[in-house]
Amino acid sequence: MISQSQRNPSATAPFTRLKVRPASLAIHLFLIIGALTMVGPFIWMILTSFKSFTEATHVPPVFLPAVPEWSNYSEVFSSLPFFNFYVNTIVMALGRVVGVLFFCSMMAYALARIEFPGRNLIFLLVLSVFMVPGQVLLIPQYLLMSQLGWLNSLQALIAPGLFSAFGTFQLRQYFLSLPKELEEAARLDGANHFQIYWRIMLPLVKSGLLALAILKILWSWNELLWPLIVNNSPDKLTLSAGLAFLQDEFTTNYPQMMAGATLAILPMIVMFAVLQRYFIEGIAISGSKGG
Template identity: 55%
Template sequence: MSEAVVPRTGALAASGERVAKKRRRRPSHLVVHVILIAGALLMVVPFFWEISTSLKTYAESSSVPPTALPATPIWSNFSDVFGTLPFAAQFTNTVVMTVLRTVSQVLFCAAAGYAFARLQFPGRNVIFVLFLSVLMIPSQLFLLSQFEIMQHLGLLNTVIALALPGMFSAFGTFLMRQFFLTLPEELDDAARLDGCNPFQVWWRVMLPLAKNGMLALGILTAIWSWNDLLWPLVVNNDPEQMTLSAGLATLQGQFLTDYPVLMAGSFLASIPMIVLFVVFQRNMLEGIASGAVKG
């Protein structure tokens, strides 16, 4: 009987130690959660202010001290956006530009990333380092040369000019290379034994397995393309050929800016990206996390 009591006593002691450890951990966990909640609220404040301002009058939006909520919501600010800007045309231009950039980057960067991760060719590491060096160069330095190329090709004030410079990226190549490195090399060997050439291995075997990485790159590219402002302002000056970001920027006057209408347009323009991120956020985080496992 004493032999049966000893194990139970030991189990109770171990259980008590676990409970004590959990209690000791609670204060640190509480601090972490408080910091995370504070950070989340800090991120939400600009979005709340955007919605609040879009429902204010001009006097309320420019009052000092500022008012957090409108006295009476002015829903006509949203209809004024469509009367001030060719919203439908600019929305279409933004969608076309985003789709072209996203699809092209996913395919091109997936192909380049697979080549750097799996294929053996002379100077592979040197070329990859040169690719990464592009990330250290500010994109503004390429504006003049890219504009001159578009001008000589006769593509100014076209949707193609908006999309063309963003169809490939060094970051996307790096992300996809890191993702392909996490996949077992035995899959390539098995596919080659079945008679697949390098393109078939990439297309039929690797791409289906790299779905999360491609989704992560696609979402990042879509958000970046949707919010791109500087290049659309430079290459297209026709309002009918502008994107939403460039069109909304034209609402800022030198002496007077109608902030409620500007915020209403900004809110409408942000809805597609919010929906995209909410729907695919899990795949995006999994893709980025998987690509960071192996270097």
């Protein structure tokens, strides 16, 4: 599958070089077809979002709109509380990020660096949350929100996501990797554990905090089931759940639907383009697409 000459170009004789080129051409051809399959639906969505209704439903299809219909985009905002969707989604994502970064890193520090009684039990509890599919928790979580009178509110969107077993586990790994000597000096100066955590350790696990924050934002942005369950008034929906409603509302207004979808995914795509490495690493480490 992997030919030696490609891995070691310095050793290639002219003869093998001739053999390499068609092979890597074929590889590129395969990868480009694959990439088109991945990107094609996005391109078609964006093209449709600029078409008039007649263009979008024309058979055979019209590929480029004669005049870009920007009105599709403005109509998304006028016919739905789309601006609220944005605000709600951002508040939910940022609220969760702040909570998780603070609460998880504190617990992770204590679990990794202080040998207090009950530490193993608490770590076991954290691990046990991993074993359970998230849907198992939905009915009790929903009832709790209802008892607090939080249904249809921003608190409901944020609340359970403020805490995380995954984040604790991930940050614990980062804290464990720091050498013991670091805290010794601070201990001699009489610093307590919170001061050591806040002033010395936290700045050293910045990359871990960033990876966790990005994952949390992505998951919050894309989460569907929880916002769908706790909030049903349109002005309290997130983009993810709001789009589901958009789909029902404009069953046949395809250009407008595509405009809404494009608007909803744009921020994450831009963020992905800028912070690609962290996205990919974070998701690879977490081994999970959501949760």
